[in-house]
Amino acid sequence: MTSAFQASLLDCDDDVAPGLLGSSVRRTELDRGAWIDVRPGWISGADTLFDRLIDAVPWRAERRRMYERVVDVPRLLAFYAEGEALPDPALDEAKRALDVHYAEELGESFRTAGLCLYRDGRDSVAWHGDTIGRGRSEDTMVAIVSIGTPRTLLLRPRGGGPTLRHDLGHGDLIVMGGSCQRTWEHAIPKSARVTGLRISIQFRPRGVR
Template sequence: MTAAPPDLPGFQGSLFGQGDEPRPGPLDGLRRTPLARGAWVDHLPGWFQGADALFGELVGRVPWRAEERRMYDDVVAVPRLLAHYREGETLPHPALAEAREVLGAHYADELAEGFATAGLCLYRDGRDSVAWHGDRTGRSSTRDTLVAILSLGDPRDLVLRPRGGGPVALRLPLGHGDLVVMGGSCQRTWDHAVPKTSRAVGPRISVQFRPRGVR
């Protein structure tokens, strides 16, 4: 179901509408954190220039959808708004297409085919979240892959733990143009989440670039 333009109380249009022209920055500051079982995470704070301006454009330009999912005997609302761009579809801003190309070129040795699709999530406030999961639908269930995430808007924590449970092993506050790339066996052997928070936080958009056949 397509949602009406989102009402975001924490969204300051005058702030997010200003800044540099949106475009990806250099990737030479990426820092890799090795994880167990052949997984790793790359992180680069502030990678995307003009990130706040891009956030403001995407809020109104993307056809956000509100979805429901069955959980046991109930049907519950997914606690975030969603959009998905399949391979070959035009992305909602040319800067995102440029970012996908830059990332594909940088990771060509580890992902020869490049990134094909883009999924977007809009976290409206601290009540929106995504539960523990891995992107294990498709060939990522049996093979190593890469998932790159560009974060726009107010920071929210991305947390990781080994698949099957246990304490949080890595916590990254992501927002305002930060980049994180999960690679190696990360989707098969680790889980990640964006937990709810009682802190006063503004809205955030997560842009996930994935290869063909990975969800």
């Protein structure tokens, strides 16, 4: 697949690696026991990683039932189950760094990796929480690394309330923790202005989808 996205003028490093976490992570406490951590530019060489993943990942299209119809999922997908080799060593490094940073708070390791390829502004994901499995009833974490063209991630409380906006790309990290998956929702809306590609890499613990 040919990559087409607006590379960051600040990301000129061909060496791909996660940066430090620690005090560089900004936490925002939400209501009802939810929180988010944000670390801008966590992956150095993120544009190089983008080019590698475009070619290395076996992207696939899916169709899902929505009400009375079966429709195309508006993005391409790949999933790496527990024990499966990840498509790039930089993702192994990123997972290890997340495991170390969140070990005490999460109490377990991140086990799976889901990847989504947003091809342009028409690709999107509707409002949802990761509530298939343990996330429906337990506090958990989902760590998302965004590379490629920045896209807007929206968050809002379930049942209504103020919407939070984060524009993520070029190696940015966001972690949704606590009760976030069951008490808040998140979405990537369609955009008439975005024309480049974005890859989202989601690390999850066992039993969370």
